[in-house]
Amino acid sequence: MRALVWHGKEDIRCDSVSDPQIEHPRDAIIKVTSCAICGSDLHLFHNFIPAMLPGDIMGHETMGEVVEVGSGVDGRLAVGDRVVIPFTITCGECDQCRAGNFSVCQRSNRNKALADKAFGHATAGLFGYTHLTGGYPGGQAEYLRVPFADTTHIKVPDGIPDEKLLFLSDILPTGWQAAVQAEIEPTDTVAIWGCGPVGQMAIRSAVLLGAERVVAIDRLPERLDMAEAGGAIPINFETESVIDRLNDLTGGEGPHKCIDATGLESHVSAAQPDTLIDRMKQMIGLETDRPHVLREMIYVCRPAGVLSIPGVYAGIDDGIPMGMLMNKGLTVRTGQTHVARWSDDLLRRIEDGQIDPSFVITHKARLEDGPDMYRVFRDKQDGCVKVFLQP
Amino acid sequence: MSLANLSRIARAEGDPKVLQTGRSSLPTADRVARSLGWFSIALGLTELFAPGAIARTLGLDGRKGLVRAYGAREIGAGVVSLSTERSLGLWSRVAGDALDLATLAPALGRDNPKRRAAALAFTLVAGVALIDVVAAGSATAVHARAPNRRRNYRDRSGFPQGVAAARGAAAALRAHDDLATARRLPAGSEAKAPAVG
Missing domain, CATH: 3.90.180.10 (Medium-chain alcohol dehydrogenases, catalytic domain)
Structure with a gap:
């Protein structure tokens, strides 16, 4: 065969x-x-x-x-x-x-x-x-x-x-599980990083589960168009600040639920200097993943919020702000x-x-x-x- | 014996075995980038560990530190050329070639007794620079997204009955206040579940 x-x-x-x-x-x-x-x-x-x-x-x-x-x-x-x-x-x-x-x-x-x-x-x-x-x-x-x-x-x-x-x-159950385990409530703003296939399914799942607002973050216009067609508010991280825009959309409080549909290969760009450092470490075997999205989610998520992580990670991630995660009382849910x-x-x-x-x-x-x-x-x-x- | 066949020792007896290999996803431009990446690392290691011999051969006595620094640069460019950021690695090789040529140029003078060796090195570096420019251009082109060609996905909602009808259509899942209950939710049960929100 x-x-x-x-x-x-x-x-x-x-x-x-x-x-x-x-x-x-x-x-x-x-x-x-x-x-x-x-x-x-x-x-x-x-x-x-x-x-x-x-x-x-x-x-x-x-x-x-x-x-x-x-x-x-x-x-x-x-x-x-x-x-x-x-x-x-x-x-x-x-x-x-x-x-x-x-x-x-x-x-x-x-x-x-x-x-x-x-x-x-x-x-x-x-x-x-x-x-x-x-x-x-x-x-x-x-x-x-x-x-x-x-x-x-x-x-x-x-x-x-x-x-x-x-x-x-x-990809459908993966996006679905990501949304379900975020425990979406009718008043929730759900931010989803990555508009690839899993991100697209997570957007549809969050809409079906009744989120008040779903926000989709990516840099590729056609993927953001597809996300918008599914009911999401698009943010292009190459043309606007994700943090500023999410705070604007939520009155400065941050999204209630954050979903990482990106995983270990965050886009590398000079506009996100941590991704350059992660990529250099990755090349020489000092780090396996580029966890930019995790850092951004922990920073921007509303206290007592939920981080749902369907994105695949391989091993070791540096620079995860555990103090922020702990003090904000965030819940992390992940898994295959x-x-x-x-x-x-x-x-x-x-x-x-x-x-x-x-x-x-x-x-x-x-x-x-x-x-x-x-x-x-x-x-x-x-x-x-x-x-x-x-x- | 190919690696694909050698790896059979780690597989179950009944797993499919490769009988005939097909065309690779790796384009020629990427294969060239890999070759140049390994060349860069080999050259860099030589410069790093035998800077004296190189400096003496080219008539650059007393510049061992510089040769070592260039070796480190070569290794860096090689590592990046072997990665998925190969275009960046190859263009950094081109920049490095320019630096090498600028460093070698003064050694071509008549006052350098090793100027023949320096001239040979200059020619070789110029030749490699040409290869690097072509390779960098090819690798950049083969992975580029076509400009001004945006496909239109604005009609791809994924909801046959429309976004408005879809909003909250599965919201009754929230009625199950823990995931343990949700995981056992039988098909169609939200129709019987109490309304929420």
Whole structure:
């Protein structure tokens, strides 16, 4: 089969690889009908997240049709079913899965010893997302082996196009969880940093959850246009001060809730001198992330507010103003997405026409064009916000 | 054996294996930038650790400190050229080339007994400078966003029934006063949940 394979920093290739096979009784094989490039794939593309190896298959936003199931897969899944595959692999049986904390499933990370050392405790296995999270081959491919398949799937009905359903795999529940865990109230101003795919979904989620005002922060005009179309007030941080504008909008009190949909690769610019220092440290291995957005959120958030962080961070961050965070009494909520916690509800919202996540797709391409599309997406060329791939 | 095949030792037996490699996402301009980045680091290390030999060869006796400083500069430019900010790294190499040429120019004088070596070095640096200018221009161009070409996403609300109808449509989730309850919220339950706000 063909698959997008990581060969090194910024080196993705569409390779011919051997087909996946059933390895365990609870496995299933999916014939992929659609997949996408996620913003967090770019962290792997840039090799900012450790433990990628040449030969790793990329991709954690995938859907398709079940073509084979293992002997241990129960009646919840059968050949011919149409499924979206959550990016988090979940056993459904461990204490964390039973508590709904699916992204920290205790059994699905097959490199538990490595993850225990890196994180203190292993988290769930993820598709196509480094050997720290299991080293599972990803879904930017023609076929995908799904471990714990009887619990790691979202069964979806026929009659709705892939474009509307695929993002149940990651960015829609990720934006949704970011907004839900911000505990949005009807009087809240919610500020969202980053208008990439997760930021766009967080904006729609905050609107649906009833925020009085949603403010979107980015520098790319077309992304800010998309945010504004979804009901947000745009702030272009290259042309105006984020702090001043947020304070103006809130009578000097600051937003009640802040969402970081940017993560470890904050835009580097002389106008934000801390990003220059972070980038220099990053280049020589003194820091893994560029946490400008975290610093700005802590500074501008209203006391007793909530910081919700769906953006991906890799490791060590310098210059986090803990005194400010503590004295202002801010609550921090973060984590990989517990996809299965939200998928039934979000699927119903798509079926009811409450939200159509396909709005975010700006580029459609064939799988073999994936390597070029990684570059287009990374360089934000041609107004690229989201790449949708079909084998 | 390629690295992709060598890494099989870290994989499960049944994981797909690379059979044939396809075209890379890495454009030629970036490959050239990487080569120049490694060249820069190699040259910089030489200047840093063997400044005396370089100074003597070029007839720049007594300027070991300067050669060391240039070595540090080369390493810095090399590290940046290997990063995603490669254009900045390459343009800094171009600036460094200009500095090198300015430093070497006085050594071309007839009073320098090593002027032949200095002339050779000057020519080499001029040649590398030319390569650097072309590489920097190419790397900048290949990653640039096209100016004045803005796609219009003003109609992409994501809400089939409009933004006004969407506002607060899921607000009943707030009725569940903790996330533990929200996580078990069955599909459609907010229709039965008490109104809030």
